Amino acid sequence: MENKDSTVKLVGFWVSPFVQRVRWALKLKGIEYEYIEEDIFNRSHLLSELNPVHQKVPVLVHNGKPLPESFIILEYIDETWKHNPSLPQDPHERATARFWAKFAEEKLFGAAWIGLCSEDDEQEGAVKSSIEALEKIEEKLKGKNFFGGDRIGYVDIINGWISYMLPIWEEVASMKIYDPMKFPAVTSWISNFREHPVIKEEYLPSKDEMIVYFQWRRKVLKGTYPPMFSNLVKKI
């Protein structure tokens, strides 16, 4: 007889946008879980055990088995709990959703993060790249309530950080990427996303705490770039 621990645990960090995605995904499916806060700057043995390769949050633990990486966790959640699917059923639409999630992560999130951590020419280049990416996203959202159409889904969850974290980065780093006048479809999407009955009720880090945190990150990281996005830096 198998003795699986069928509880769901989420190991996270209070301000991580990657962890936030998993919170939203679990909430949208109505899945109960135990949240375990991990101080990523003072890591416990837990993260080394659960995510030995990258030692990062989020990690989802289900049936005693750990899973890292927000994109991967989101697909796992969708395949394991089949109600309220976040990805479309049609293979071509699924492929399109995966494509745009990857695009937004690499070209907007990645560039905006560099903007947060840089100044002068580097920042200018990063802001330019971010705006170009946002323009493509604007086109994608035209005439739609959410990325997939009428229902909230995978791409919305992946891009949810835009609705609450991007303005913080802009303020902290004195940069302008998202201009509501230039991006009406994105503005409409932000409102739809934030007002969604499930998203509205879910935890979000406070604005004041985020400002303090990202001011500190900017100070520490200015002039250095996370390796994952180093190929983006060379293009700027």
Add this chain to the structure above:
Amino acid sequence: MAEVKLFGSSGSPFSRRIEVALKLKGVEYEFIEEDIYNKKSPLLLKYNPVHKKVPVLLHNGKPICESLVILEYIDETWEGPSILPKDPYERAMARFWVKFLDEKCFPAMWQACWSIGEEQEKAKEEATEFLKILEGTLSGKKFFGGDSIGMVDIGANFIAYWFMLPQELAGFEVLTKEKFPKLNEWKNEYLNCSIIKENPPLKDKLTALFRARFQAVGAAK
């Protein structure tokens, strides 16, 4: 008119992934060779306006871009041997390792090939570290996918082919039998399995391509 078209390049490991997957599923397709270094075709630019890169799969007139996205699409669309496992946890782990290949192994190995001096030494160290982690997952398995090839094996094709050639041409080795016994065994199994053996990339063409790139890069340094 072919129902399935693949815009690719025989020099691209990403493009090669798609060919392996289509052959695995027994899908007939038309291959359109793109000259990715000199002049991309208007069709490629039309079907992948965002990235303008190969591979692009065209199925019933609809384009799909990005090799990993295409691999998942192929698995979902056609019957035949599975590219991803059925179990959600195993699927997630396969996706994890193929992402590790693309975000860590490939960039480090590529950098180790094309850089010089201190940058190259650092890249070689990183590549060795990542490959060691990857090798660890092969414990007791013939392929990353178990008894037969799967997404991670297909994704790791560049380890089997492309790394061997630039290493020979550049005159250094990171992936040695002594340091990576399991990966070398995997490489041999992979190259020997029927789907790969029947459809090898043209070694001469690849060698010529790499030699040309080495010369171009060397001239620029």
